[in-house]
Amino acid sequence: MITKNRIQQAEEALQQTKESMNERFRLGYHIMAPANWINDPNGLVQYKGEYHVFYQHHPYDENWGPMHWGHVKSKDLVHWEHLPIALAPGDVCDSDGCFSGSAVDNDGELTLIYTGHHYTDKEKDIFYQNQNIAVSTDGVTFEKVGENPVIAAPPEDSTHHFRDPKVWKHEDSWYMILGNQSIEEQSGRVILYKSSNLRKWEYIGVLAQSDGSHGFMWECPDFFELDGKYVLMLSPQGMEADGDNYNNLYQTGYFIGDYNYETNQFKHGSFIELDHGHDFYAVQTFLDDKGRRIAIGWMDMWEADMPTKKDGWCGALTLPRELKLTSDNKILMNPVEELILLRELEHDVCSNKSISESYLVEEKGDLLEVQVVFDLEQTTASAVGLKIKGEKEEETVLSFQLAEQKLTLDCSKSGKKEDGIRRTLLESNNKISFRVFIDRSSIEVFANEGQTTMTSRIYPTEGRVGIELFAEGGEAFVADCTYWNLKDVWK
Ligand code: FRU
Numbered sequence: 001m002i003t004k005n006r007i008q009q010a011e012e013a014l015q016q017t018k019e020s021m022n023e024r025f026r027l028g029y030h031i032m033a034p035a036n037w038i039n040d041p042n043g044l045v046q047y048k049g050e051y052h053v054f055y056q057h058h059p060y061d062e063n064w065g066p067m068h069w070g071h072v073k074s075k076d077l078v079h080w081e082h083l084p085i086a087l088a089p090g091d092v093c094d095s096d097g098c099f100s101g102s103a104v105d106n107d108g109e110l111t112l113i114y115t116g117h118h119y120t121d122k123e124k125d126i127f128y129q130n131q132n133i134a135v136s137t138d139g140v141t142f143e144k145v146g147e148n149p150v151i152a153a154p155p156e157d158s159t160h161h162f163r164d165p166k167v168w169k170h171e172d173s174w175y176m177i178l179g180n181q182s183i184e185e186q187s188g189r190v191i192l193y194k195s196s197n198l199r200k201w202e203y204i205g206v207l208a209q210s211d212g213s214h215g216f217m218w219e220c221p222d223f224f225e226l227d228g229k230y231v232l233m234l235s236p237q238g239m240e241a242d243g244d245n246y247n248n249l250y251q252t253g254y255f256i257g258d259y260n261y262e263t264n265q266f267k268h269g270s271f272i273e274l275d276h277g278h279d280f281y282a283v284q285t286f287l288d289d290k291g292r293r294i295a296i297g298w299m300d301m302w303e304a305d306m307p308t309k310k311d312g313w314c315g316a317l318t319l320p321r322e323l324k325l326t327s328d329n330k331i332l333m334n335p336v337e338e339l340i341l342l343r344e345l346e347h348d349v350c351s352n353k354s355i356s357e358s359y360l361v362e363e364k365g366d367l368l369e370v371q372v373v374f375d376l377e378q379t380t381a382s383a384v385g386l387k388i389k390g391e392k393e394e395e396t397v398l399s400f401q402l403a404e405q406k407l408t409l410d411c412s413k414s415g416k417k418e419d420g421i422r423r424t425l426l427e428s429n430n431k432i433s434f435r436v437f438i439d440r441s442s443i444e445v446f447a448n449e450g451q452t453t454m455t456s457r458i459y460p461t462e463g464r465v466g467i468e469l470f471a472e473g474g475e476a477f478v479a480d481c482t483y484w485n486l487k488d489v490w491k
Contacts, residue, residue, distance in 0.1 A: 006088035006090055007084060007085050007088050010059040010060065010068060010085050010088055011059070011084060011085060013036075013059050013060045014033070014034050014035050014036060014059045014085075015034075017035035017036055017062075017312050017313075018034050018035045018312075020312060021035050021311060021312035021313055022310070022311035022312060023311075024311065024440075024461075025307070025308045025311060025440055025441035025459060026311075026313070026440065026441075026490070027316050027439045027440055027441060027442060027490075028366075028367040028439050028440060028486065028487070028488035028489065028490065028491075029078070029319075029342050029367065029439055029486060029487065029488065029489045029490075030299065030316045030317060030318070030319065030439055030442060031053055031055070031072055031080055031296075031316060031317040032313065032315070032316045032317075032490075033055070033057050033059070033070050033082075033313065033315070034082055035059075035312055035313050036057070036058055036059050036060065036061055036062050036312070036313055036314070037057065037058040037061060037062055037063055037064055037065070037313075037314045037315055038055045038056060038057050038058075038070060038298075038314070038315035038316070038317075039055070039056040039064065039282065039298050039300070039315055040055065040056045040100045040164075040220060040281075040282035040284070040298050041053055041054070041055050041282065041283075041284050041296045041297065041298060041317050042054040042055055042056060042069055042100050042101055042102065042103075042112075042114070042284070043069070043086075043101060043102055043103030043112050043114075044102070044103065044284050044285065044286040044294070044296060045102075045103035045104065045105060045110070045286055046105070046286070046288050046289055047103075047105050047110045047139050048139060049075070050073045050074065050075055050139070051073060051074045051075070051076075051077055051288070052071065052072075052073045052103065052110070052139065053071075053072050053073070053074075053080075053296065053317065054069045054070060054071050054072075054086055054087075054103065054112070055069070055070045055071075055072075055298075055315075055317060056068075056069070056070075056099070056100055056298075057069060057070035057085065059085060062308075062309040062311075062312060062313060062314045063309065063314070066089050066090075066096055066097050067089060067097035067098050067099055067117065068085050068086075068087055068088050068089065068098060069085065069086040069087035069098055069112070069114070070082075070085055070086070071083040071084065071085065071086040071140075073139070076338045076341060077294070077320045077336050077338045077339075078338050078339060078341045078342060078489060079341075079489050080489065080490075083139075083140055084140065084141070086112065086134070086136075086140075086142050087112065087114065087134055087142060087144075089116075089117070091144055091148075092148075093116045093130065093132045093144060093148035093149050094114075094115075094116035094117065094118075094132055094144075094148075095116070095117075095118050095119075096117045096118055096119045096122075096127070097115075097116070097117035098114050098115070098116065098117075098132075099114060099115035099116070099117045099129065099163050099164065100114065100115060100163065100164040100219075100220055100282065101113045101114030101115055101131075101164060101165045101166075102165060102166045102167050102168075102284065104167050104168070104169065104174075104198075106135075106198060108137065109135050109136070109137055110135065110136045110137070110139050110142075111133060111134075111135050111167075111198060112133065112134045112135070112136075112142060113131065113132070113133055113150075113165045113167045113176065113198070114131070114132055114133075114134070114165065115129050115130070115131060115132070115162075115163040115164060115165065116129065116130045116131070116132045116148070116149060117129055117163075118130070126160075127160060128153070128160050128162075129154075129160065129161070129162045129163045130149035130151060130152050130153065130162075131149055131150055131151035131162075131165050131176070131178070131201075132144060132145075132148040132149050132150060133145045133147070133148060133150050133198060133199070145199070147199045150198070150199055150200070150201060151176075151193065151201050154178075154180060154191075155191065155203055157182060157183055157184065158180050158181065158182060158183060158191070159180075159181040159182070159183050159186070161179070161180060161181040161217050162178060162179075162180055163178065163179055163219070164178060164179040164219055164220045164221065165177070165178050166178075166220075166221055166222050166223065166284070167198070168223075168224070170261060172196070173194055173195065173196060174194070174195040174196070174197075174198050175192060175193070175194055175195075175223075176192070176193040176194075176195070176201060177190050177191065177192050177193075177207055177221045177222075177223050178190065178191050178193070178221070179217065179218045179219045179220060179221050179234070179235075180217075180218065181216065181217045181218075182206075182209065185209075185210070185212070186216055187209065187210040187212060187214070187215070187216055188209070188210045188214055188215045188216060188217045188218030188234075188236050188237070188238075189206050189207075189208065189209035189210060189218060190206070190207045190208050190209075190218055190221045190223070190232065190234065191203070191204075191205065191206055191207065192204040192205060192206070192207045192264060204264050205264050207223065207232070207264060207266055208232055208255065208266050208268065210236070213239070213240075214236050214239055214271055215236035215237050215238035215239045215250075215251070216237060216238040217236070217237045217238065218234045218235070218236050218237075219234070219235040219236070219237060219250075219282060220234065220235045220282040220283070220284065221233065221234045221235075222234070222283070222284055222285050223259075224285060224287070224293060226293055226323060226324075226325050226331070227324065227325035228325075229256050229257065229258065229325060229329060230256070230257055230258060230259040230266065230268075231254050231255070231256055231323075231325075231331070232254060232255045232257075232266065232268065233252070233253070233254045233274070233283060233285065233295075234252070234253070234254070235250060235251065235252045235281055235282050235283070236250065236251050236253070236271075237250045237251075238250075239251045244276070244406075244422075244423045244424050244425070245273050245424075246273060247419075247422060248278060248279075248280075248281075248301050249301055249302050249303055249304070250281055250301065250302060251273060252273070252274045252275065252280055252281050252282070252283050252297065253271050253272050253273045253274050254271070254272055254274060254331060255268035255269060255270070255271055255272075256268060256269055256272075256325075256329045256330075256331075257269060269329065272330065272331070274331065274333070274453075275297070275333070275453045275454065275455050276407070276409075276422050276423075276424035276452060276453070276454045277409060277422055277443075277444075277445070277453070277454035277455035277456040278301060278304070278411065278416065278419070278422060278455075278456040278457065279298075279299050279300045279301050279304065279442075279455055279456050279457045280297045280298075280299065280301075280318065280453075280455040281297060281298045281300070281301055281302070282297060282298045283295050283296065283297035283298075283318075284296060284297075285323065292322050292336070293322065293323045294320050294321065294322055294323070294336060295320070295321045295322075295323055295333065296317050296318055296319075296320050296321070297317065297318045297455070298315065298316075298317060298318075299315075299316045299317055299318045299442055299455060299457060300314075300315050300316070300457060304457075305415075305416075305418070306457075307415065307459045308441065308459075316442065316457075318444065318455055319335050319336075319339060319437060319444055320335070320336045320339075321333045321334060321335055321336065321450075321453075322334055322335075322336050322337075324450070326451075330451075332449065332450035332451060333446070333450045333453050334435075334446055334449065334450035335435070335437070335444075335446065339369075339437075341487075342369070342484075342486040342487050342489070343369065343484040343485075343486060343487075344484065344485045344486065344487055345484065345485045346482065346483075346484050347361070347363075347482065347483050347484070347485075348481075348482050349361050349467075349469075349481040349482060349483065350478055350480075350481050351478070351479065351480045351481070352477075352478075352479060352480075353477075353478050354378070354475045354476070354477050354478075355469055355470075355471055355475065355476050355478060356471055356474070356475045356476075357470065357471060358468050358469065358470045358471075359468065359469045359470070359478075360389070360465070360466050360467075360468045361466050361467045361468070361469075361481075361483070362465065362466040363464065363466045363467055363483070363485075364463060364464050364465070364466075365464070365485045366438065366439075366440045366460075366464055367438065367439055367440065367485060367486040367487070367488060368388075368436075368437075368438045368467070368483055368484065368485060368486060369435070369436070369437050369438075369483060369484045369486055370386065370434070370435075370436045370438070370467055370481075370482075370483040371433070371434065371435050371436075371480070371481070371482050371483065372386055372433070372434045372436075372469065372478065372480070372481045373431065373432070373433045373434075373478070373479040373480045373481075374400070374431070374432045374433075374476055374477065374478060374479065375430070375431060375477040375478075375479040376402060376428055376430045376431060376432060376477075377430045377477075378477035379402070379471070379474070379475065379476050379477045380473075380474030380475050381402070381471035381472055381473050381474035381475055381476045382401065382402055382403060382472055382473040382474065383399050383400065383401045383402065383471070383472040383473070384399065384400055384402070384432070384469075384470070384471050384472075384476040385397060385398050385399030385400055385408075385469075385470055386398055386399075386434065386436070386467060386468065386469050386470070387467070387468040387470060388414075388438060388443075388460075388464065388467060389464065389465050389466055389467070389468050390413075390414075390460050390461075390462035390463065390464060390465065391462045391463045391464070391465050392462050393413060393462070394413050394414055394460045394461070394462045395413050395414065396409075396410070396411055396413070396414040396438075396443055396458050396460070397409070397410040397413075398410075398434060398436065398443075398445055398454075399470075399472075400426065400428070400432050400447075402428070405425055405426060405427060405428055406423050406424065406425060406426065407423065407424055407425075407426040407445075407447055407452055407454070408421060408422070408423045409421070409422050409423075409443070409445060409454045409456060411443070411456050411458050414458040414459065414460045415441075415457075415458050415459025415460060415461075416456070416457075416458065416459075422454060422456070424452055424454070426447055426448060426451065426452045427448075427451070428448070431448075431479075432447065432448065433447065433448055433449065434446075434447055435447075437486075439486070441457055441458055441459055441460075442455070442456070442457050442458065443455070443456055443458055467483060469481060
């Protein structure tokens, strides 16, 4: 079948599912597919002045399957518009899936670089992977090029895990990194290729490799300069949990260091986890025309309980977040400034107010941004925080434990019964600020101006009664609390 028909067929399948979809958990201001399954963000790029985001998509089912590339675009990173599916699998170069990849603007030609997935024995999950290209000049319809696959096979010292190309330009050359696994150590690594024309690629070598403690495979790598340093972001599979760290099935994090293009030497520090919630994976970034490094992740986790499958859809992407580097080489992640466009009604709850036990703000809305600043110098409580409260039992609780300097997100009473709690260290310096985005079935927490973030899906079933500020074992001094009802951009 020719690609166009495959895309039409997939669009029809989406349309059908859409008609019977249960909307209860649909998000109001996050990127989702019109219906059915999505995972990783792909091909983040600005093209002809608009932001384009693609995503791994199975338009025929609420479960993962033969991967297509779904597509949305936006002028402001806030209001998104669905475009037709960009890539459908089934050609010789991508017989069983168009896996994750990236996009570049090659002098007006929007170029997608993606992995072709091929089963040799599907039952036993035996497969091979290659790298391919598709191009467009209108930013809507894409042609797979005749030269595909542009990289047919991995280097000899590699297993069959060979995917997720991230391409960028440096001086006059194109570079591509790929997630990969070495045969000898059976561990994750990132390998590098170089090209002058995006079609012919030369293998350069290994850019970074696990020291044995970073899992068996590295997925979705990204490599970029940030405030004078180089950052390698990646999603390792198979890291052991270590106290509060690496508690999800798979991880997302980064190494920071210095890089030499001449020698392909990347000297870096230790691995740092990027987000401390339950549902954050396969993050990708791009540089926009304002010079911002913007990251978007998949807001779910492999093998997690995903109750929206029953509703005819599954998966979403995180809010776009701007990255900055601190002087001690840690990444700060904050919502892009355009997100204030979501704000509708503003509510000034209180400022400079001492609360003991609890202070309830009645608010039934489920699309909210809440900002709270606690002054800890004037706080006697052992823990302070906020709860998003349901009518009966349900609540999502964000709290800070002063003695331990720990931030805790507890979703065990909002749909994550089994493994509801995530915790992480947060240096308070006598002040704790939370910026929290609630969107029906998601919560994203930016603490202390992006020092720590926590991203989780929640699945409340009761109506909401409000936002409760609370103090445990004493009083909490609230320097400021403001919240906004947010707009549903899909309506
Ligand atoms: C990451 C990942 C990628 C792969 C894609 C397949 O979540 O496993 O490595 O390309 O998903 O959908």
